[in-house]
Amino acid sequence: MILDELDRRLLNIVQSSFPVSAEPYKVLAEQMATTEEEIMNRINKLKEEGIIRRVGGVFDSRKLGYKSSLCAMKVPVDKLKEAEEIINSYPGVTHNYLREHDYNMWFTLISPSEEAMEETLDEMRAKSGCEIRNLPATRFFKIKVDFKLKN
Amino acid sequence: MGMITELDKKLIRFLQEDLPVTSRPYAKIAQELEITEEEVLSRITKYLEEGSMRRFGVALRHHKVGFTANGMGTWDVPEERAEEVGKIMASFPEVSHCYQRPRFDGWPYSHFTMLHGQTREECEAIAKRISEATGITNYGLLFSTAELKKTSMRYFMEEK
Numbered sequence: 427m428i429l430d431e432l433d434r435r436l437l438n439i440v441q442s443s444f445p446v447s448a449e450p451y452k453v454l455a456e457q458m459a460t461t462e463e464e465i466m467n468r469i470n471k472l473k474e475e476g477i478i479r480r481v482g483g484v485f486d487s488r489k490l491g492y493k494s495s496l497c498a499m500k501v502p503v504d505k506l507k508e509a510e511e512i513i514n515s516y517p518g519v520t521h522n523y524l525r526e527h528d529y530n531m532w533f534t535l536i537s538p539s540e541e542a543m544e545e546t547l548d549e550m551r552a553k554s555g556c557e558i559r560n561l562p563a564t565r566f567f568k569i570k571v572d573f574k575l576k577n
Numbered sequence: 578m579g580m581i582t583e584l585d586k587k588l589i590r591f592l593q594e595d596l597p598v599t600s601r602p603y604a605k606i607a608q609e610l611e612i613t614e615e616e617v618l619s620r621i622t623k624y625l626e627e628g629s630m631r632r633f634g635v636a637l638r639h640h641k642v643g644f645t646a647n648g649m650g651t652w653d654v655p656e657e658r659a660e661e662v663g664k665i666m667a668s669f670p671e672v673s674h675c676y677q678r679p680r681f682d683g684w685p686y687s688h689f690t691m692l693h694g695q696t697r698e699e700c701e702a703i704a705k706r707i708s709e710a711t712g713i714t715n716y717g718l719l720f721s722t723a724e725l726k727k728t729s730m731r732y733f734m735e736e737k
Contacts, residue, residue, distance in 0.1 A: 568667035
């Protein structure tokens with residue numbers, strides 16, 4: 427799908443701040459000098475095309491009382507598929523990437539408590555037979571979640 | 578966030594899903610929760626103000642909009658410069674996330690930066706500029722070769 431100028435403007439606005447008011451699509455339509463129907467159609471289309479994953483809240487896991495971490499795992503090449511299935515089966519695993527390094531699988535894990543996180547990691551180690559390093563952040567410098575789209 | 582009430586948890590369970598595309602989406606959530614639309618709106622505003630909700634908006638699939646290369650920069654920063662260097666790294670617009678994490682045997686890197694660019698070369702150039710700006714020369718750049726999972730966390734599901 428080719429994004430036209432209106433799509434890009436719309437995406438740039440709604441990434442950082444989707445209107446929190448009774449009729450949000452109408453507010454967007456006014457901001458962009460178009461109709462509410464046009465905005466709703468475009469958002470539906472962008473969802474169908476898989477460009478928009480969802481519209482909703484992004485929460486700060488720490489402020490909701492959860493613990494989060496980045497984990498580095500060393501997986502033998504012939505066991506990658508198996509490890510992927512094990513790791514991805516946990517709902518607290520929100521991101522998982524293969525990367526070019528001896529530690530080749532990197533995933534983020536969010537758990538309701540420190541103890542729950544350790545339990546989960548032990549279970550993952552037992553199931554996969556792989557080494558997993560738990561690297562919870564000790565200092566936070568930046569967490570940014572939107573991307574400006576160039577025209 | 579202060580006390581998280583049962584109502585907060587119920588509302589968060591809705592807000593972490595996909596907002597309906599209908600004229601009054603918040604009224605729809607309010608109806609499900611048997612509260613008013615105003616109550617839904619004022620709670621969302623409160624979550625944003627206190628930071629328990631970092632933002633309310635659209636989540637994109639970045640590789641679908643041209644941000645195809647993602648490199649994790651890993652940096653060996655002396656502890657006495659940790660704070661200062663972290664701030665410089667965070668000031669780069671191409672850096673989306675920047676954290677300090679523990680070192681371990683065989684892993685000399687303390688600082689992690691997620692770098693986003695249209696190509697691999699672009700990421701490498703960003704890392705080089707960060708190195709020049711900070712004076713940190715021992716670093717790695719781990720490119721992703723596959724995205725195995727990317728989803729939003731769903732909170733308060735275990736006690737539902």
